Amino acid sequence: DTAVSQTPKYLVTQMGNDKSIKCEQNLGHDTMYWYKQDSKKFLKIMFSYNNKELIINETVPNRFSPKSPDKAHLNLHINSLELGDSAVYFCASSQGRYGEKLFFGSGTQLSVL
Amino acid sequence: AQSVTQLDSQVPVFEEAPVELRCNYSSSVSVYLFWYVQYPNQGLQLLLKYLSGSTLVKGINGFEAEFNKSQTSFHLRKPSVHISDTAEYFCAVSGSWLTGGGNKLTFGTGTQLKVEL
Numbered sequence: 001d002t003a004v005s006q007t008p009k010y011l012v013t014q015m016g017n018d019k020s021i022k023c024e025q026n027l028g029h030d031t032m033y034w035y036k037q038d039s040k041k042f043l044k045i046m047f048s049y050n051n052k053e054l055i056i057n058e059t060v061p062n063r064f065s066p067k068s069p070d071k072a073h074l075n076l077h078i079n080s081l082e083l084g085d086s087a088v089y090f091c092a093s094s095q096g097r098y099g100e101k102l103f104f105g106s107g108t109q110l111s112v113l
Numbered sequence: 114a115q116s117v118t119q120l121d122s123q124v125p126v127f128e129e130a131p132v133e134l135r136c137n138y139s140s141s142v143s144v145y146l147f148w149y150v151q152y153p154n155q156g157l158q159l160l161l162k163y164l165s166g167s168t169l170v171k172g173i174n175g176f177e178a179e180f181n182k183s184q185t186s187f188h189l190r191k192p193s194v195h196i197s198d199t200a201e202y203f204c205a206v207s208g209s210w211l212t213g214g215g216n217k218l219t220f221g222t223g224t225q226l227k228v229e230l
Contacts (some may be wrong), residue, residue, distance in 0.1 A: 106156045
């Protein structure tokens with residue numbers, strides 16, 4: 001049983017397109033996150049939701065819009081994709097908005113051509 | 114503001130040798146410290162964490178880390194590594210809940226541990 005699952009695993013698209021990445025967790029956690037890992041493996045938080053409420057919103061272009069239909073799902077929609085958006089995007093979850101143990105998905109490799 | 118420095122981007126080591134991966138942090142508030150491991154093509158997994166109490170913390174797979182407040186360090190060690198320990202290791206710090214910001218982990222840039230025969 002996969003605890004935090006992301007789809008798709010790989011996403012190759014052209015500049016200017018709009019794409020979505022989906023994330024689901026079956027751990028019963030109430031907090032979910034999106035992290036971006038660049039080509040140098042640097043990981044940076046983008047967003048966090050607690051019980052469908054946005055609690056962390058880092059300095060991210062407004063082309064990125066997270067959506068949490070329920071506490072088990074956190075999707076990431078990206079408009080007008082740019083070359084610099086190419087990265088690996090990780091979804092994660094934890095119990096409680098200050099839960100110290102994060103469970104990560106296996107990542108979505110986004111390549112913008 | 115918080116930051117994490119992992120000085121070694123790569124650490125090669127022979128199997129069964131000991132290893133230390135270095136991590137230094139800076140923060141103006143009390144922090145929690147973590148080590149995560151990332152195996153190829155996988156997400157991160159928590160190895161161990163320091164929240165409070167004993168400064169020597171033990172984690173999974175035989176790893177341990179020592180919190181040193183005076184040196185602002187949280188180095189990761191293993192007395193004898195195995196080929197399967199080959200992975201990327203990330204040190205992270207969190208303390209933003211003190212300002213109501215939720216759990217915002219700040220990661221270091223990672224250390225690639227390569228275990229050779």
